[in-house]
Amino acid sequence: MTEPLIVGAMVRTLGAYPSGWRYPGAHRTPQTDAEILRLVAREGEDAGLDYLFFGDWLATGPDLEFRDPYLLARIDPVSAVLFLAGVTSRIGLIATVNTTYADPYATARSLASLDVLTGGRAGINLVTGAEPRAAGNHGRDAHADNESRYDRAEEFVAALRGLWDSWSEDAWIADAERGVLIDPDGLRATDLDGRQVRVTGPLNVARPPQGRIPIVHAGTSPRSRALAATEADLALIAAPQRDDAVATRHALREIAERCGREPETLKVIAPVLPVVADTDADAHRIVERLLALVPLADDAHAGRTAFPANRSVDALADALGVDADDPLRAAAFDSAVSADEAHRLGAAGDALIERVARIAGLRVGGRSGGAGDGILRWRHLVAAHAVPAAFVVGDASTIADHFEAWRDAGAADGFNVLSAFQPAQFQAFTRLAAPELRRRGLLGRGDGVETSTLRDRLTGLRPVTRHDAP
Template sequence: MTGRQLHLGYMYWANGTHPAGWRYPGAEHARAFDADYIVELARIAEAAKFDFFFFGDRLATGVEYEFTNTSVIARIEPFTTAAYLATLTSRIGLVVTANPTYSEPFNLARLTASLDHISHGRASWNIVTGADGRAADNYSRDEHGDANTRYDRADEFVAVVRALWDSWEDDAFIRDKESGAFVDGTKVHRLDHDGTAFQVRGPLNVARPPQGHPVILHAGTSDRSRDLGARDADVLFAAAATIEQGLAYRGDIRRRALGFGRNPDDLAVLPGLTPIVAETTERARRIYDELNALITLDDDLRFGGREPEHWAPADTIGRREDYGPGLRNLGALSQRLGYDATGHDLDHAVPAHAVDAFTPVGRQLAGAVERRTGRTVGGEHPATWRDLLYAHIVTGPLVVGSAAEVADYIEEWFRAGASDGFNIQSAFLVEQLHAFVDLVVPELQRRGLFRSDYSGTTLRDHLGLDRPANPWATAAADPTETPDTAAIAAGA
């Protein structure tokens, strides 16, 4: 396989991403903490030659998530699970999520380096700074901190972690039984980092990772998050909904990477994608409609229930009525459409003239209905208010169709330069993972877009990334250069 290569990651959502996916006949819904189940999914993705298997995480929870994604109500801890998976898989990358806001650089460097050793070079760290302020209450913090404060900490955090990974040179271990020399002390380096948020002496008490640096991932759209990603990440997750948005985002990230002195080709942008795929277009659309029919709508379809609270009173935790979603009703839909839908029957056709009054977001919802169902406002197969309400509820990039149609979507984004691949998610499991692997992956391989086998053993190999040189060793190799210990310790 030559030329630019498509990358595919798989994100583990125990019950799938569709709000009602767990209710679909035959769907898994009670195995989020079943190790055999997680291994099964990872092995399916590995057999299809995915680049990585990804564990998200969240440091707070609430039962209100039952209305949006049951997979995030309670999650298995990523590092423990990835370490277990490392012993039962051989090639697929293993992505773990960790939050610098609630971690220490030494601990994180040790965990990631150890996972890289256990997996023989397949570890990856997904950096998140955390949008849920409730996490502070779980970590003895007075406050979560604003975005700038969290990113200031994250910037320093990443620099320290990188320096810790490099604190042992690759050949620092001598292990000479005859002489009794076990290590070369000149190749083990203290950081003596004294920064704003962290003071870290070092060195790390783990040998340098097999990949040199485990692969770094990041997601975000803010200016600060883009800078962090362009400077430090190897893979960026994007939330682009259209090719135009994808082009703008990827172009901006590549320009920023260049400004940080990086080769933009060393950074892959992978939007998330939930494909609903079947042998035929008609069957895929029927699955989509069947899933939506299982969504629980608000009791008051005109205006919904109460907005979810920051956290319910202690004596009401777990009561559904205290977590009314407030979004699954015609009132919420009306706000997005810019058009009053509250007086309409859900199953009545949307009149053609209504679209003229829709907001741009409303017109996008109408377009999503057409792409997902084939039904159009005012068309021969008319879209209904129910269709628009479901499109409002089922958010995120989603493509519905046959293997060829899903492959067309992926190829169009890839060839346009709007993405370097996708982070694939399943609407429900396990059927939809099998459908993508059995139907779409072979089509992508037939088109020469995706690998038929792994060409290397590490995640860096899969992503086409070089192993980073150790700056201490690089400086020592040139006798005319004096190592800039302060810069190395700061991660520069």
């Protein structure tokens, strides 16, 4: 029997789709609310998810309001996982750390502490950062280039591994009678003297229960792939189509094998944004609403700071290569897209229209009777093009079909589940889709195990330390 997929929640409490916070009933002020974190954590744990994942971004600014509003203000990831350590007991907790700006000793220390406090449920997602403003927040003149960032990331990983290996398994003797607390030979210096990372060690936190805390990496460049393939337990990929994911997973595992690693030990995780409801039609209506709520370049947003340039019919027409003098460029957002206009959008337009039909059940043509009538309007097309997402839309069985098809095609070893808005869409996933995934054997790596480490869940392996190895 094939083993279940790895399924985690990528937690964005303001909702992962940029208009999600506007959806009726959605949480609009999670940036000051501890309760929503608690609720998502407990819900995810009860549903049998393998981990909660917290991304990071080291700057903010008004431009994020329309692009990625969930980045504007949120609890930092290490604080979030430490908070959730106290309110969960089984689920893995993965925090993102930016290797360009973080200090390796402090990072090794806080993650080892999390691992001790949770009995081995810690994970760390290492990113090198794509936000230039982070430089100014950390006293640097400029964001380092890709090569330099990944040079540092590689040394950063070596530092973490060395520091986590500081204490051998049996170094803490605690023999009160003899008055011997530790075996000094079991406490090793790290002595890493790299070009960008220098750390002596040893670490002043006990050996983490997992020995090697699972490492996650997300990136797209060749250096990023090399880092993921050689060092990561989980590689997060951005794959819009199943074929892309198959190719990326294959490429990553090939690099892993060339580096002398067992390729199966590298698990590849794809993002998914399931919109779940009792029926496919209900789920389509949710997406129709989400698209309709994406702010567009109309009067309501005139003069707003850094409003995205791609939110007009004219911008869409440019992107699709429509003639400069085509009258469709003047279409009102709320008018229906006619069959003749759809034809003039060309092959790229066809693909976009097909995607909107798939996610929102909207069709070209017909007589429009007002919002919610299933008619494709310019508003939907502009929004779907400007704000793409890894939507999978439908009832529990439609969602499970997607997970199953990707697994069977070799596209992914698991999924990071995003929720368009909170908490209702996360709950729809955990309460409607998760039971169906479990029924099909697609979810439940931790089933029947009362206490297991995150590493056990991900790989079933627990490596010995460098020092303990024969």
